Amino acid sequence: MAPSTDTPTYLAVAGVLARSLSSAKPGSRLPSENELARTYGLHRQTARAVLQELERRHLVRRVRGRGTFVASLIDYRVGPGAAPSFSETVRRTGAAPRSETESIRLRAAPAAVRAELELATGAQVYLISRRRFVDDELVGCGDTYLAADLVPDLPRRLHRSASLYEALTEGYDLEPVRAVYRAEVELASERVTRRLGLDAQPWTIATRGIAECARLRRPIEVTAGWLRADVFRLVVEFGGR
Amino acid sequence: MAPSTDTPTYLAVAGVLARSLSSAKPGSRLPSENELARTYGLHRQTARAVLQELERRHLVRRVRGRGTFVASLIDYRVGPGAAPSFSETVRRTGAAPRSETESIRLRAAPAAVRAELELATGAQVYLISRRRFVDDELVGCGDTYLAADLVPDLPRRLHRSASLYEALTEGYDLEPVRAVYRAEVELASERVTRRLGLDAQPWTIATRGIAECARLRRPIEVTAGWLRADVFRLVVEFGGR
DNA sequence: GCTGCCTGGTTGACTAGACAACCAGCACTG
DNA sequence: CAGTGCTGGTTGTCTAGTCAACCAGGCAGC
Structure with a gap:
């Protein structure tokens, strides 16, 4: 399904989320690290890497104790x-x-x-x-x-x-x-x-x-x-x- | 020695390195992740976080298989x-x-x-x-x-x-x-x-x-x-x- | 009413260990 | 002499698990 040859899974999942994010409402909440890990069958640290990658691209904002939210520039x-x-x-x-x-x-x-x-x-x-x-x-x-x-x-x-x-x-x-x-x-x-x-x-x-x-x-x-x-x-x- | 109250160690070490980096020669090599971990008594992943933080600040450039080098903008x-x-x-x-x-x-x-x-x-x-x-x-x-x-x-x-x-x-x-x-x-x-x-x-x-x-x-x-x-x-x- | 405590859920930080990908240099082979 | 393959060192990725910091909301007690 993915056109990936051997891209790291955290980048692959980030890509999937990034695409779906473009049509998401700014401010809405993303799945938590644990939820993400469960649905994609990853370790929490890997799910974390996914969300951090999205944060690096300024697509989401992460708030400790609350969650991860869709950003807009x-x-x-x-x-x-x-x-x-x-x-x-x-x-x-x-x-x-x-x-x-x-x-x-x-x-x-x-x-x-x-x-x-x-x-x-x-x-x-x-x-x-x-x-x-x-x-x-x-x-x-x-x-x-x-x-x-x-x-x-x-x-x-x-x-x-x-x-x-x-x-x-x-x-x-x-x-x-x-x-x-x-x-x-x-x-x-x-x-x-x-x-x-x-x-x-x-x-x-x-x-x-x-x-x-x-x-x-x-x-x-x-x-x-x-x-x-x-x-x-x-x-x-x-x-x- | 550090004025830190409870700043994460990876930020503390990054701060130390950042200060010493300002007088370092652009292009020169930094200690590897393993060396850094050994000298500061950290796990390799934490040493990694240090170098990644410096990379985020555009103070160093990291090259897989070669090492981490002092950058200049x-x-x-x-x-x-x-x-x-x-x-x-x-x-x-x-x-x-x-x-x-x-x-x-x-x-x-x-x-x-x-x-x-x-x-x-x-x-x-x-x-x-x-x-x-x-x-x-x-x-x-x-x-x-x-x-x-x-x-x-x-x-x-x-x-x-x-x-x-x-x-x-x-x-x-x-x-x-x-x-x-x-x-x-x-x-x-x-x-x-x-x-x-x-x-x-x-x-x-x-x-x-x-x-x-x-x-x-x-x-x-x-x-x-x-x-x-x-x-x-x-x-x-x-x-x- | 409202203050304070507790609790469940979230992200942040750290240690532990493993394997992969990649690079430079070197020795060896054809 | 050119190319192949090996080797040690480097960063990249991933799993596993733990504790801390923080937030929101509920609830008991004043």
Whole structure:
């Protein structure tokens, strides 16, 4: 029945499941390791290898204590001019995005940020840390650095605004415009791994950007973000119709 | 000695090795699974998990029958205007790139290609398949489709040129200019896996592009390429100084 | 009501041992 | 001299079984 010559059984079974998975409902549950082993006559470790292979292909998500579930990737489209918005990206798929502010801290600017924002030594910045959710599941996090002297009393103002963008634009007349943007696929650092509530370092789409204010003609914002690569897929596009 | 509370031993050992690996020479060999198991007092399967974890992080490459070797990633930089050249990218790292033509075939244009190149039904295209090497190791492959009527007698002409680009520019006065470009990280198809001489599907940086000819004012070339993601890393950049 | 405990089911980690597939090098043979 | 076959070492696959960590839900007791 299988066209296999001598492919390992765990790959053969993974292939069978992968094909049936393409028409499965995202979020639905797969058989457990023990069930799988029983129905295919394998040892549990082999059934495990099957599910791990599917996880490696980002076709399923495995949750300890609960089971294995059908995954679905969200395209994270990056192109010139269009700095992708997390909320927009998620909403387009029909899911519900949510951003949660972890903390707003006032601190001395790290050297790298100071250079990017053209600040004097000792200058202070606000560091805004956020967490990103899709359907109430934690899928990413991000940091934003803002020169403190440009946005006095930011925490309170931010409270009254729907978003940081709105606060900057309407509260301070500082509309930020993306100037430099960079994205890559990388393994999460230990710090990001912790923030995402995971114990093993996941692959992430890492983004870094600098935004300028047209009125002031200088950079005002440095951002860094990480999105789980088993939930999002990085797509780069230039040109097109 | 380890700051671990109860991190799994395979992750702990992987951490130790990862740190020492950053200063190791790319290409040098790591201890074998058995050696590792002996020196750390583990079972071979656990030592195996250690090396597999390092492979997952793209820090090492494992070759059946030979051993485990220190890897090094090459940045594949993508930006507006600058369609990255495989040869340029590799040469910048000091390694030796090589491209090898697998085949040049004349065939009816597939529907998707026909649409992109604005060809009539039944029109013919040349399909040029290439393989990409770094220091004589197979790391990628690519396909190029060209409208056959624009490049009569292509196979012979290509023989006398250093590259396809040169043949198009000087042989036919058809300088191609990148119009649409797209890159993403994806699991290799079975076909690409075969062409890369692997048995398990690897992650790849997949690129797709359409090039136009300024003189003719129409698209003349469709390209698709795959580079192994355990050798290259996709980096997207806009703006900058 | 609701807090805390227990229980059955799930994935995670580890040890034990076996055989297969593959590679490089070497000696031997024709 | 070319090719064959052997051999030791390597990673790949698989079975067998154990304990741990975690989750959801049910249930008893406060």
